[in-house]
Amino acid sequence: MKTYKKQFFLLLCFVALVVAACSDEMEDYRKFTDGGEISYTEKLDSVKVFTGRERLYLRGVLNADPKITSFRVYWNNKADSVVVPVNRTKPIDTLSVYINDLEENIYNLEVRTYDEELNSSIPVNITAEVYGERYQETLYNRTVISNVLIGNDLTVSYSSMDLTTGVLGTEIQYTSSNTSEIEEVYVPIDSAMAFIEDFMSGSEYQYRTIFKPEPTSIDTFYTDYKSYTPEPKLTDPPYLLNSSYPFEILEGGSRWGTPLGWIHNEAALSHDGYGALDGELFDLESGWGEPDLINAKVYQTVILPAGTYAYSINIAETNYEGADNNLDKAYFTVAKGPQLPDVSDVETSPMTLAFERVNKANGLNRLLAFTLEETTQLSIGVQTTNDAGAGRFLKINSFELNQFSKAPYLKNASAPYKLASTGSRWGTPADWIHNDAAMSHTDNGPQGAYDGNSAKWDLESGWGQPNIVNGKVYQVLFLEPGTYTYTVTIFATNYSGTRGTSDQAYFVVAKGNTLPDVVDVETAEETLVYDRVDSANDNTRILSFTISEPTKVAIGGETTNAEGVGRFLQVESFKLVKQ
Known part of the structure; x- marks a missing residue:
């Protein structure tokens, strides 16, 4: 019993001490508040801060406190601040402020709300980074890997970038070929290529790369513009595809078809959706139960550098009559x-560079010459239009487009010769065409027409090397009409001309894409001029020839030897001059 009394006494003492302490604290509180209670305003809720260029944007939600008349944002240890008045318009308001003219730095912000008596809320603290010139100086343009321009179609290929830089994409400004106005396209960073279908050839485009330092940043950063002038992708010789009989068929029926590699308008596809092929022969035909051809066009598009060109057509058969019949063209x-x-505009259009109206009386081989002053996109082909019910046909064996060769005509034509490939001794000169027989030396792969010991153009057999049978080494040129001199300076040879019947060597100029076989050089119709090599003759050989029309020629040298015979033909230089 005594124990319980003792415990009860101790409990009373503890309660008395607590009450006394609380009384002291309340007294201190009343002294601090001058006898009043502390009044807190509602704090700003859901506070978010968004980074920018030398500025910040802060936003938060105010829920129910009607007494709030302002909020304040402090930074730099409260050395700087901004006050924003608050006009309550609804139970829940979104409050925001832009803080401008900040230096590039990391900021610790303190946000408080206030009422008219300047009672404040408890603070809301948040950290944000401001970006500026230091960040700007770290930015760089996305690297362009390539520009491919075909006609008005431009494809720009880009390298990848470090996404942690905040890169968003690329902005391109270019001149439209359709409107001649500046257009703009955006290429997101996850796209490796940009495709522009109306780029004005010959113009430049400029681009810049776009960044946001943080995904929610209120400001976008840009690199300086960088400019490019894309060079058109040139069409390689022989320029025209699928251009001779038998023409490859893209699609077709039992008789009529459409040639592969050619562009057709709808008017040209007049035979149940097919057109321009009769079997494997190129043919634009109407009448005899077939539909009329009205403004039919069949052509190819090429991009050519400056130069003079010839468009050649070999007609198989036609019944078009030129200006003698103005209804059919x-x-x-x-x-x-x-x-x-x-068709109605061919003869007057400013876009037309060359034309010929088809007339059966003019012959079957037609040639149109034209000159380009700069790299140009061209359309080259054939087009027709016919009177209702007219039976007309234009059957063509071949089309050909050639650039006239320019002086000095022959490439890599004197010592020291540039090599396309080489071994320890034997090599192959660049810019020359070689048949397999001329590549007779196995030295780091097949080699031919160059001897490293003499550093000369050389067709050589024997002394442990294979014999050469009908070996040809030449270049192909397209020449204007005129008289030409082909001069060959021999360094050394042991060919004996007509004194040796089994071993033959010739310097030859012949019409066409290749030299005639050695056994046919002296009799072939294609041969324009030749010289049989003989060591007894002077080492400077001069061959002259005349052509009366634009002509494709093969020009070079060729040899054939008996098995095991040691023969060499070493040449210091080749030269072609128009008189």
């Missing part, structure tokens, strides 16, 4: 741009 046409002009 057919043209061979060369025009600037991605398509041919309409």
